[in-house]
Amino acid sequence: MNRMKCIISYDGSRFEGYQIQKEKRTVQYELQKALTLIHKGCDIKVSASGRTDAGVHAMGQVLHFDTTLSIPEAAWQKAMNAHLPKDIWVRHVEAVPPTFHARFDVVKKEYRYKVRLSKHFDVFLRDQVFHYPYPINTEAMREAARHFLGEHDFTSFCSAKTEVEDKVRTIYELEILEDGEELVFRIEGNGFLYNMVRIIVGTLLEVGQEKKQPQEILAILQSKDRKAAGKTAPAHGLYLWDVVYDDN
Amino acid sequence: MNRMKCIISYDGSRFEGYQIQKEKRTVQYELQKALTLIHKGCDIKVSASGRTDAGVHAMGQVLHFDTTLSIPEAAWQKAMNAHLPKDIWVRHVEAVPPTFHARFDVVKKEYRYKVRLSKHFDVFLRDQVFHYPYPINTEAMREAARHFLGEHDFTSFCSAKTEVEDKVRTIYELEILEDGEELVFRIEGNGFLYNMVRIIVGTLLEVGQEKKQPQEILAILQSKDRKAAGKTAPAHGLYLWDVVYDDN
Incomplete structure (x- = not known):
């Protein structure tokens, strides 16, 4: 075999x-x-x-x-x-080797989330980016993003439907890249809860719209309450980008 | 009204x-x-x-x-x-003005045809570019492209199904642009026959694969025979890009 x-x-x-x-x-x-x-x-x-x-x-x-x-x-x-x-x-x-397991051996995962800021809707990207034609403060979003780094209990950033008990995860990187009219959220971590990336992005977009302050992120994490975070960003902007395994 | x-x-x-x-x-x-x-x-x-x-x-x-x-x-x-x-x-x-007519007043049309040369298939572009993972001689294609410029009888580059009788059209520009792994054919003319852009692109790709010589284009035009030209490139690479009207 x-x-x-x-x-x-x-x-x-x-x-x-x-x-x-x-x-x-x-x-x-x-x-x-x-x-x-x-x-x-x-x-x-x-x-x-x-x-x-x-x-x-x-x-x-x-x-x-x-x-x-x-x-x-x-x-x-x-x-x-x-x-x-x-x-x-x-x-x-x-x-x-027969001991390799695609799920149990994951060391790190990278997701990307694509947002299109243009006023013009692009029919060719309708299922591939989240169209968000609003003015946005990217510096505020970058400041907010830093609060996610490291080990946290992500209960506030997880769908209430989840059955997983341990909601502690570590985020290694959370970058916001600008690529023409596209904003790309690149997030790396040791694991992600149900809807976690989409809720993080939805919350960061509310910071970008200045509906939330960057420093509120810590309080949202501490509240362990899904209702404290922002909306879940839609599925069609999200990409499972890379899965990393230990070389041994 | x-x-x-x-x-x-x-x-x-x-x-x-x-x-x-x-x-x-x-x-x-x-x-x-x-x-x-x-x-x-x-x-x-x-x-x-x-x-x-x-x-x-x-x-x-x-x-x-x-x-x-x-x-x-x-x-x-x-x-x-x-x-x-x-x-x-x-x-x-x-x-x-009520005299404007979207069809009868056209002065110039621009089509673009997108070809993706990469060996890797891109699932996100599957309906938007023609995947053509073969080595290609772009210089030979550019030489061939020049023979289409000007006024010609395009019978050889028109689906045999056409009912239009006058098959004389003028091509103003035919550029081949390289954009990363994409090749974009940009063609401007006073009008286009049924399948004309797709047959021109299909024929140019055969020149690119060195199955036809650039100078054969003139003989193909002169033959007024659809069978002399190359295959019809698939529909999903083709874009009606721009329609130009007289300002008056």
Whole structure:
């Protein structure tokens, strides 16, 4: 048995999320269908680094699966892409030790969130950036962003629906990049709670609109109350950008 | 009665072309539906500069319609965008003399065709650029492009299905721009036949692949035979970019 690790990108707009659900179009369903075809009908299950919600995109989602087939890595990529719909693309395939696990071995994840500030709506980006045609104070947002760095209890920045008990996570980086009319939030951490990036971005945008002060972030974190933070930014601006594993 | 001129952009990927057809999703249908709602149920007909095929996009399609309503230009834009789906966007509305005609008064049109040369497929651009991951000789293409300039009979570069009799058109400019991994064909002319831009691009790509020589273009034009030219490049790389009218 060989364990294969894959890095994939997908446009989340026509999927009802990553995780398989009955009678819904999901990324996991399409991946398992493609692999089952390659394995002449034998069911193949894939394990990803984590789920993404409906509308959320991935540049570098990581997954693994086990196979009895011995195919060179480049041929795996070609075979999978030939069997997948055009909104999923396998970027890379490699053989890994059987102890590798795409979810349990994650060391660091990077998400990006794209906001378009232009007054003009771009039809070609309608499902790929959050259109936010308002004046914005990026310096205030950058000041607020610094308060998220380090280890915190992120209860205030997590959907109340979550079942996870330990809400302490560490944010390593939170940059706000300006790229023409686009604002890109780049956030790296050891793990993220349900809706955490979208609530952080929604709250930072309220700081950008001067509805909240940068220094309020600490009080919001301390309150451990979802209602203290800002709105959840919409799914279609969010990208799971990179998943990092330990080299050993 | 007021005649209004609109400049619109649309993502052609989910439309079966511009022109209204029974039980199909078309741009014209969505525009007329929106305007009829704004006019409380009175049927409003729009006239565009020309049709675009299924999958073809527009950055600056132009159309006109007549109305009994007196609404400021900016409010027209807002009202139309509020009633249109997200893959159509009204960029500009202005009142024009009743003699203006979006189709008959066209002086010049600009199309662009986007090709992506990267080996990596980009899921986010799958419906917006033609993915062409092959080595390409851009100098040979530029040499070939020069032969299209000026007035020619474009029978060889026109779908055989066309009913138009006069196939003489003038090309003012045909540039090939390199933008990162994208190649953009920018073509300006006094008018274009059915599939003309897509056949020109398809033929230039064959020159780029060194399957045809640049100097063959003249012989292809002279043959007046569709079979002498190259393949029709796919619809999803094509954009109606700009339509120019006489200022008078």
